[in-house]
Amino acid sequence: MLWLISRCAASEARPTTKEASHEPRRRASPLSTRPWLERWPGVCCLSAAVTTLLALLLSTAPWPAPDTQLHVLRLPPLASRIRIAVDAGHGAPGNTGNWGCHCQREADETLVEAMELSRRLRRFGFTVLETRTTEEGTKYPARIAAIERFKPHLVVSLHTDARADAWPIETHPDGGVCFANRSDPGFSVLWSEEGARSVVRARETWGRAVSEALREAGFLPYSGDDYGSLYKTDAAPACFVDARPMKQRVYFLRATSVAPVVIVETHHALDPLEVARWHDADTHDAFAAAIASAALKVVEQR
Numbered sequence: 001m002l003w004l005i006s007r008c009a010a011s012e013a014r015p016t017t018k019e020a021s022h023e024p025r026r027r028a029s030p031l032s033t034r035p036w037l038e039r040w041p042g043v044c045c046l047s048a049a050v051t052t053l054l055a056l057l058l059s060t061a062p063w064p065a066p067d068t069q070l071h072v073l074r075l076p077p078l079a080s081r082i083r084i085a086v087d088a089g090h091g092a093p094g095n096t097g098n099w100g101c102h103c104q105r106e107a108d109e110t111l112v113e114a115m116e117l118s119r120r121l122r123r124f125g126f127t128v129l130e131t132r133t134t135e136e137g138t139k140y141p142a143r144i145a146a147i148e149r150f151k152p153h154l155v156v157s158l159h160t161d162a163r164a165d166a167w168p169i170e171t172h173p174d175g176g177v178c179f180a181n182r183s184d185p186g187f188s189v190l191w192s193e194e195g196a197r198s199v200v201r202a203r204e205t206w207g208r209a210v211s212e213a214l215r216e217a218g219f220l221p222y223s224g225d226d227y228g229s230l231y232k233t234d235a236a237p238a239c240f241v242d243a244r245p246m247k248q249r250v251y252f253l254r255a256t257s258v259a260p261v262v263i264v265e266t267h268h269a270l271d272p273l274e275v276a277r278w279h280d281a282d283t284h285d286a287f288a289a290a291i292a293s294a295a296l297k298v299v300e301q302r
């Protein structure tokens, strides 16, 4: 029911800004606006009511509702020969990424996510390189160099999205205002199609395997509605290819060539429910097992 109330509140509120401290490359595009919802908020509520009734009948509500169960995928015994580089997105000097619904910084969230993921992957038996372990991390060229020296089989960089329009949700004592958008939760997987065909194929294989494992674990695939022309939609759900003008393309996706690199936008930083789920150990357990499962399929075909 909390889910129903929050969805309706989101549709009835009027946006006061389209910027909302978004990460610059995630700004709302015209494709992401939903004027019919703004004119007819009751349609959303009616639709949400029906959805919620069905969800109640099934004794569950969609992700990221608090009672939605994630699954920790079962893993076969692992050998430590698989090397994976885990990048905590942003955190280079002057680069903190987006601001979420509690004014949390993307760089801080991804640092926690990367540390949680790395710890679990090591426990599974992987050999892990963490490219950033502090709040003020190294610059990206140094991270790329470290990855090149590590010679990983796979690289994953963790980020969060700040999608579409947002509404004020919190005012802090210092006068700062945080913005929220309870629509558009879910994960996405991004990669670049620049470079040799074999390299691009390896990224596709890794990215699609990650998406499949995350969906199998119960994470919600993001539709990509707000990406507009920034990304091309891949054949697999929640998978997207960087399609910005050449000089604006994501540096990290282009710069590492020794292993397939993907970015996982783990969740929508403006969605309070999804943010709360990502502060839950169960979510990190399910996420890490999904990444491990995908890595095993890609590297060892099992």
Ligand SMILES: [Zn+2]
Pocket: 023, 089, 090, 097, 098, 106, 159, 160
């Ligand atoms: Zn980011």
